[in-house]
Amino acid sequence: MTDAAAPVPLARHRVVLGAAEVHGTAPTPVEAGPIAVLPTAERAFVDAVERAGGVVAPLSTATRGVVWTASSGGDDLAHLLDAHPAIAWLQLPWAGVDAFAGLLGRAAGDGRVWTSAKGAYAQPVAEHALMLALAVLREIPRRVHATSWHVDELGRTLYGANVVIVGAGGIAVELLRLLEPFGVHTTVVRRSAVPVAGAARTLPTTRLGEALDGADLVVLAAALTGDSRGLIGAAELQRMPRGCVLVNVARGGLVDTEALVEALASGHLGGAGLDVTDPEPLPTGHPLWQAPNCIVTPHVADTEEMTVPLFAERISQNVRAFLGDGAFEGRIDPVAGY
Structure with a gap:
């Protein structure tokens, strides 16, 4: 989403949760473990995981969470999930997840927690x-x-x-x-x-x-x-x-x-x-x-200067939920497609 060497801008916006959001007080039970930031481990997002207490590590059989930073790549992500069935939580980068529609269609009932950035931007x-x-x-x-x-x-x-x-x-x-x-x-x-x-x-x-x-x-x-x-x-x-x-x-x-x-x-x-x-x-x-x-306007309602700190906040919140502290935000319903 951004140049890993560039300074991370400060957030000037706050997350706005939608009227359709349903929030529980208890965490969703998933098996926590190392988190891979893919396909590129950008510094801002690695920091967001670690700031929330998560452990970032290269993709392996031990990986339990994935933060996906590319706007597409559904086929790559599908292959990754097929090869690593123990992954329990996936964080997608955008509020809209139509680019991953095919993958989400397969995900219904797979037991994984899928989250997006809906509300963040x-x-x-x-x-x-x-x-x-x-x-x-x-x-x-x-x-x-x-x-x-x-x-x-x-x-x-x-x-x-x-x-x-x-x-x-x-x-x-x-x-x-x-x-x-x-x-x-x-x-x-x-x-x-x-x-x-x-x-x-x-x-x-x-x-x-x-x-x-x-x-x-x-x-x-x-x-x-x-x-x-x-x-x-x-x-x-x-x-x-x-x-x-x-x-x-x-x-x-x-x-x-x-x-x-x-x-x-x-x-x-x-x-x-x-x-x-x-x-x-x-x-x-x-x-x-x-x-x-x-x-x-060429799909610029939310620029990287705005989205990077907001996505980092979403990552941190959901890493805490992944570790058992609170509820996931931006939960995706694979059946509904968003």
């Missing part, structure tokens, strides 16, 4: 989502390219807006807090209808269409799974009121890109702020680069 990503929303509402994508003074009276306010947030993880929880000063009316859409604190209403995904009715701003902050892929397609975009703004800081695959391009080109969609796209990287010359009132 919520603050920087929620901050980025708010920035994208404000920029698009205020017509910034078009105005930054202007070369002459032209007063057109365009631009909308976030104050009092009807906001829909799809997802109930740490990003959603933090974004709800950031939106409070704007006096918005917020609907959270999640897998269940269990209320989310700070939201005016909470609806299950089966009622997504209802949530989109009357929305001024829709923010996607949900995990990408087999069920959520293509969640926002042509029908959902058309159901949004004309002029609605879409922000996606989750995964590009949640949106039908072709339908998004058409909705922007027709003027039905008032604008889009995208930190993620499908495909990704977005090819040079793709219509989204020229789409009206659209901002595309």
